[in-house]
Amino acid sequence: MLAGPGSGKTRVVTHRIAHLISAGVPAEQIVALSFTNKAADEMRRRVSELVGPQPVEMGTFHRFAARLLRKNARLVGLTSDYSILDPDDAGSLLKRAAKKLGLSLTHTPIDRVAGVISRAKNELTTPESFEPRWGRPVDEVAKRVWPAYQQMMLEANSVDFDDLLVHIARMLIDNPDLRRMLDARHRWILVDEYQDTNAVQYCIVRGLSIDHPNLAVTGDPDQAIYGWRGASIRNILEFERDYPSATVVKLEHNYRSTSNILGTADRLIAHNSRRKPKRLITDAAPGSPVRIVLDASSHDEADRIADEIAQALSDGSRTPRDFAILFRTNALSRSLEVALRSRGVPYQLVRGLEFFKRREIRDAVAWLRLLKNPRDDEALLRVVNVPPRGIGKQSLDRLLSWASDKRVSLLEAAAEAARIPGISKRSGTALVQFARLHGELAAQAGGPTGSVAALLDAVLEKTGYRRMLAEDGGDEGGEDRLANVEELVTAARQFGETFQPTTPDDDALGSFLETTALVADTDVWDAQENRVSLMTLHASKGLEFPVVYLVAMEDGILPHERSIDQPEQMEEERRLVFVGITRGREEVHASAARMRDYRGTRRISAPSLFLTEMTGTETVVTGTEAPASAATWARWGVVEDDYAQVASDDSADGTGAAPGGGPSMRRPDGLVLELDESDAYEEHASPKKKTERPASARRRGLDAAIERATDLASRLGGLQPVKRTYEMGQRVRHPEYGEGSICGISGTGPRAVGTVIFDGPAGTRKFILGHGALEPAD
């Protein structure tokens, strides 16, 4: 399903599940994969509304993989008690690996190296097959540490986030019998947000749907915003090749936003060249125009928005949960928080990881991990000297090298610490005692009947952690931290109450750890809470709000400075804005500030290119910094509009994405890509030319993009794009709705919105005229 924003995707997915079940498909054979737990929970809720609670497997890719891995851990050299390391712990393990190899990290920051490895894993590259790109020192370092890192992971019976998926993918590739079994077991698969799947995820889905290709995926290439994580729209484009009998369904009708909002979103996204043409159709009224506000400073921006919200709240026209404020980076939230707080407006910052990122929470969870998996060295390092037990860096270094020589875990080494040369008597005793403490707690942890909350309580008590926090009344909120830890105990208790083992080897502690390890930002966001939501654009995917504010749309921030010189990344940034705009149901306000206090410095920047691209008949430009005559802005807009016209002609005809119909081209790596720029070219050229494409179209990346602008411009000289003009009262024909007449036009040019009264039952509908959905009826 190619499904535009607000087209009822979740509804389609849930109804499909419900339909399968009522058609007699056993619920255990259905797997529904999404990207956040939130989305999965929502799906589950809606499915049980339709057909009652069902044992359908619903969750994130990572959760699904984690459970599968637990059942088959032996196949990849792990035990079912394996730990999941979060990026921080994984990073520090990577650091230890580098140190072991004596690699200097001064010129290659560790998170950069981690990023390269993560990226490679998501491409399903192995440490052996990984090839450093020439002239990239980070790659060279990655090439060398990766194997050591992986070895250490294995010895610690641990995986990182990426490994969860990679292990499953490899398992499916290497074990044909198991693959067949799992394929048969998970017969019906549904994947949401398919445009954001990467190679590993693709591999997993593919592996489970060869014998039983009952696969339903939904996605919108225009909302692909995880390219940096290796997601690739090629998964959508290749779909029809891998599953030749696939049917493509387009959901183009938007039930969410006003036509002004949709028009603006569409105008913007038309500037992307690499996309499947797709229409946005709506019956909705125009609503208020999308507002573009230019403020003098980031503080003005925050104050203005807070004032507007406070005003709407006090006159009763809105309630706090109607509002969302979206931004590019988390760091941008601060001034908004301050402004909202000073006006007493309740808000929630959607950054759920915060809780699980807190030191005290991580310490407590690390203890649980160590109890579950005694080989989890990273967890041990985290808690071994908290509260202080007199075990310092020196002793730990000795312990580490001894353990690594003897090939034992740190915990095993700790038990022997008294005998390890170089470790002082005092530290040695402390380590031995630590090991003994672990033994005591582990005894309590044993047995699947044990409650996680009780165990956690014992940990806090016996390790002296709770006492440490209680006594640390002074400087930095030992009280708060204590409260947080107690909150974790409560969470564990609640978890224990609802926990239902689905398989015999399911245990509460393991599941609890899995849950804490795999929470996402948006998972903590609570739609019920009546608060203004503050979140990143990425986190907003899949949500909707009556009123949306897009802030800090400035050059260098919204097209992020690291994206500006790369055309593909610019397109992703543009999609990000597209996602942001289409979150809005009734009002969208985009803003930029001339001067912004950011990262401790003050920066002056120009309004985002995207603001000018959005500007048109559906928008108004205001604010203290708005050009008085609107001339500068407007002229800028006009120039952009010419470009917009070129781009819109690219996608003027919505048929390009029909199954197998669109022209496609093969890249050297064997992928099939559809490029709209060639669509545009083809559209007006003779059909014969289809096979001999100009060399320029074959080139990609920077070259192609530079070429495209100039090349396309010159080519257009000889190729007149089909220009249609419409006027009031004109008779038109729509392929689906039949004939009608235009009874209203708002705006001008290819983006104008026309209202059509159809003769048939379709009634009155609105269209973006330039989209080619309508033809003149003679």
Next chain:
DNA sequence: GAGGCAGATCTTTTT
């Protein structure tokens, strides 16, 4: 070994 301090460093988005 613990704790405190100054200076360096680095800042996209996330399961």
Next chain:
DNA sequence: GATCTGCCTC
């Protein structure tokens, strides 16, 4: 701005 690092002193 915030956090981490290395260095210093007790």
